[in-house]
Every structure is written in structure tokens, then in C-alpha cells.
Amino acid sequence: MFRVFNLILFLGFLMTGSSLVAQETGFTKLFNGKNLDGWIGNKDSYRAENGMIVINPDGDGGGNLYTEKEYGNFILNFEFKLTPGANNGLGIHAPLEGDAAYVGKEIQILDNRAKKYAELQDYQYHGSVYGVIPARRGFLKPVGEWNKQTVIVNHPKIQVILNGTTILQGDYLEASKEGTLDKKEHPGLERSSGHIGFLGHGDVLYFRNIQIKELK
Template sequence: MKKTKTLLFITAILSIATLSAQGDWEVLFNGKDLKNFTQLNGDAKYEVRNKELIGTSKIGTPNSFMVTKNTYGDFILEFDVFVENGLNSGVQFRSLSTPDYMDGRVHGYQCEIETSSRKWAGGVYDEARNGWLYPLSRNPKGQNAFVPGQWNHYRIEAIGQSIRTWINDVQCANLVDDTTASGFVAFQVHSIHDESLEGKTVRWKNIRIKTTDLENSRKTVDSDVPEISYLTNSLTNDESRKGWRLLWDGKTTNGWRGAKLDKFPDKGWEMKDGILTVLSSGGAESRNGGDIVTTDSYSNFELSVDFKITEGANSGIKYFVDSELNKGEGSAIGLEFQVLDDKKHPDAAQGKNGNRTVGSLYDLIRAENNGSSRGKNFKGVGKWNNARIVVKDGHVEHWLNQIKVVEFDRFSQIFGALVEKSKYEKWENFGRIPEGLILLQDHGDKVSFKSIKIREF
């Protein structure tokens, strides 16, 4: 009897030690009932079977969410998920539902769960708010982490402004964003419109969360997974280490001048609350403040610019600009990442085959999603969008909201042939100069810019 008590005592001590070694994880779902949750928005069926949380798809209902009653700020969340083929799902975190936002619509960060051919499971989507923040178009290595037809293990680290995700120990997202600091966790059953998906399920188990000793519990970041930051007019430590610098400091005209001036324009541009805005002048190209250009020239670089257009607006981000060309009326000459309201501005229907739409190499190459998304991923008028331009020797890429939409070689015969059939044919060596200025265009419409940053190769 005494020996039995001793063994029980040792077992208890070992159990406590094991719990301590696990870092005091909290079981988020007890495998028995849903007393710590509440359902919001849609009315898809949720139930508990075999210690699993099971959501069943239902046609004719909006997205459904099984939401924790508690809220969480900084945490590490782990869970296992099995989703039937064809379904889209996700796990919300730092998410909210308030009467003053879309009548209680669940909104906030979501870690993607999907079985589609684009393979973005593990990416970060901002549900009912900003759309895709970290699509796996930026991380091909992570696209193969999720394995359809089996249980997959997810890990989400949300610590401060850093949001990182893993599937089956493969890192998928490396995001920096400060939109929401805390909120609930929720398990989504996505709305469906295809009757063949009716009754299919997504199942979760082993759901646990950790809110203490987080810094010491972080996983090592995969150096192949790029960091994407949405911080306004500031750089992360990782960006600074990798050579990024701000092209606009968010406050002054330092580093910029008028394209046809030796100083910054006296009118037509506004700097307020960390936002640089070209003001409306009725759509007249370069007739108000005029284009502005960097005071430095660039050759091989990666440029990132956040832009927001008003309804019907037209503008552009140009590079390899020679400000000595075209001293007359109109804009300075260079390769252009088109910034446009495709639905309302007539220029979208001009040119050839859509080569003047948003994200395009203006008048030369149409922006396309290259099969990595269901659309061009423009977030809309009045919302912030990101333009990314990458130049390495002759190779050039345009990315719109982290999806590549244009790719070309500026020294190729194909590029030369395109120029010969465009409005640029009269400009000798167009797009092929060794280095040039970067330009923000005044096309007479109100367009705003922020977080303008660059790194050189």
C-alpha cells in the first residue's frame, strides 16, 4: 500500500513537471462542449464529436464563426485541422464583432485554411476589412506545407506587431501589422454557393493557447520567408538590417523635387498626418503642382509604395525617369506602374488589351494575376493598396498587393518591339537607361501615398 502511494505521488510530480515543461498552455476547446464559445453571423452547424470541433457547410448562409468568449492579445495558438476537399475555412484571431462595424460582422486577422490549387493555406487574410495581408504568392516554399486529405498542424504566433504562422513546422507567413492588438479567436465555416459542397466538414482538435513566456517560446524564423510590413512610414529591424530605407520621411520634402523644378513644388502637393497627397486639379496632367521625383537615381532596387486613389483617379509610379526629357507639357518620361480606377477612369479602356489598367506597365504590358489568385487583388477605391517594383539588371517585376502582375526584361527584343508600337517609340533608349529617378505623378486627380521605401541591390 505504501509503495502504491509512493508511485502515485511520483506520477503526480511527473505530470506537474510535464505541464511546466509545456509552458502552461491553456486548453481552448475541452473536447466535450462549446460552453466557452458563442456562434456569430452565419448559422452553419457546429457540434462536438470524438473530442473534435466539427463545422458543417450549409448553403444559403453567410460565413459562420464559433467565437471564444475570452479575448487574447499576445499569444501562441496551436491546433490540428482536417478540411474536406473543396472547402475554404480559417481561424480568426485578434478579431472583433461590434454593432458599429457592418452590423456586427466578424472582422480581423484570419489564418487561411484551404484546399484550392493556389495553395495559400497558412497565409494571413484580414476578414471583412483589408483583404489579403500575407498571401503565399510571396512565399512559394510555404505553399506546399498544407497537405490536403489529412490532419494538418497549425501554429500562430501573434506577439506585439509580429504575426507569424506555421503549418506542419513549415513557416508560411511573416507579417508585421498594428491594426488590431487584441480580440477573440474564432473557427470559421465559410459560406458556400455550390450545392456539391453542402454538408462537407471542417474539423479541429488539440486546440491550445499560450499567453505567458512568449518571447522564449518563439520558433526560429525561416530566412527564406520574406517579412511583409504594413507599418506606416517606419522600418522594422529586419528591413533596416536588409538595407531598406525610407524614400519619404513622412514629414518633409527631403529627397524630392519637382520633375521640372530644382525644388519641391509650391502648390499641388500636401503633406499631412504622414500622408503625401497630390491634390485634384480637374484631371489635367502635370498642370498643378506637377510630378515629383527623387533627387537620387536608382539602377537595381526593390521599391514599395502604398497608394490610395479617389473615385475616377489616375496617377502613376514611374522609374528609370530622365527628367531632362520632355521639358514641355505633360508628365516626365519613364517606365510606369499604372495607378488607376479601372472602373471609372476612361484610360482603362484605352491602349491595347488593358495595358493601361492598375498595376500594368503603362501602355506596354497588361497586369494579370498570373494564376496565383482569383483576381488582380486590387483592394478598391478609397483603400490603401501596395505597389512593389523589383528591378535586377534587365529583369523587372510589378507586384500589386503582394501578387505579381507584370514581369519583363527591359533589354529584350520583345520589350523593344512593344515600345515601337506604343506612345514611347519617339523616345530613344526608352526604359533602358542605366539608372534613373523615381517619380510620383500629378495627373490632376487626388491620390495619396505613404510608406515609400526602397532598398538597392
């Protein structure tokens, strides 16, 4: 019964919830904890170290690291640890060329508490679909602690769960039908599959326990 309830919530978004735990059954590891096999892109800035994907400051911390495989609908679980002022992103349905925030979709990964981000637009804070749907704030753990995040995609619906609380739930095509919040073109909103990636902005971050369950 619990699995049936979760499936309805994941795929139908028939109710809003503040707490949701994705099931481990049927998940596949995207990161083996040892190397970046299965990933493509900037392997100078990103490295495997002690069971984590680390953004390497010596490699400038920029650039993108993508899964070799493309994904459509899925449940993605991962953990991340921020450093002060850190900024990164989770790309979904992305091609390998172009800015994933526009040619795909970008889910913000950001140290919301940093003073330099105090004047951002609502759609730029952690968990937001960049430029399109703002996320709720106040659920990140302090910098230096591990956060757990789940991203559920059933095109065009998306849900982001941070540390057990739903911070974003919506339909990105519906949200943008009268224009996007950032007033820019986002052709990637129409894409229903593509690569998953980490989108660097020159800052140090850590990722681990990255796993995915594909949905039909």
C-alpha cells in the same frame, strides 16, 4: 534559406509566383512622413500631410515629384490610396526633363474600375509598364482602401507585386525588341538608372510608407 530564395526570385526571375513579400531589412525610407525633404519637382501639387504624400487638388493635381537621388536596381515598397477615377504613375529610371513614360519608364497607377477607363489598351491599366508590358487586372482594393505595392527592378527585368500578387513580371527590352505595344519610341527603356517619381495627371491620390532597398 528564405532570404536566399527571395534573392533568386527578385534578381533572376527563375520562377513565377502569385505571392511575394519583400524583406524589410536594408530598406531606407524615401519619405520621412513630415515633409518633402529629399524630393524635387512640383511641391505645389504634392504636399506632406499626416504621414502621407497627398496630391493637392488646389495645386491642380498635376506635375511630377521626383526623388533627388537617382536609383538603378532596387526593391521599392509603397502604399497608395485611390480616389474615384484617379490616374497617376510611378516613374523609374527617369531624367528630370521630358515625359517619364518615354524618356524613362512609367508604371501605371490607376483606378481600373472607373467606367471612363473601360476602353483603355491593356498596357494602360494599373501596374503596366506604360506602352510596353500589360499587367494583370483584378487585384486592386476598392477605392478608398490602402493598397500595398512592391516594384522590383533589375535592369532590364521588372516585377510588380500588388497586395501580395505578382501582376507583372518581364523584361522590358525583350518585350520591345520588335516594337512597343503603343507603337511609340521609348528611348528610356535603355536607361539603367534615374530618378523615381510620382507622375500626376490632375487627380487626388495618397501615398505612404515609401521605402527602397538598392540592389547591386
